[in-house]
Amino acid sequence: MNAMTIKTHNDSTGLDQLDVRTNPARDAAHFRRILAARKAVAEAEQELREAVHEAREAGDSWTVIGAALDTTRQAAYQRFGRD
Numbered sequence: 001m002n003a004m005t006i007k008t009h010n011d012s013t014g015l016d017q018l019d020v021r022t023n024p025a026r027d028a029a030h031f032r033r034i035l036a037a038r039k040a041v042a043e044a045e046q047e048l049r050e051a052v053h054e055a056r057e058a059g060d061s062w063t064v065i066g067a068a069l070d071t072t073r074q075a076a077y078q079r080f081g082r083d
Contacts, residue, residue, distance in 0.1 A: 052080040 055065055066076035 049080065049083055052076070053083060 052065055052069075055068075062073035062077045062081070065080070066073040069076050
């Protein structure tokens, strides 16, 4: 390992593959914002899945759930019916 290479862990983002000699450091504000947005989307998706599951357990129809999702009952079932 040369003095220019620092690797602390296996990073799935691919950042550990960057060569600092050809990719100078920049402000990572945009990168961090994207990561935060991805996390928020994943959390919202999980919340939505839980809400649909609880609605079904409470007896709500796929028609009602589809209306809440602004889609058809068939589309709602296709997306969430197998969870």
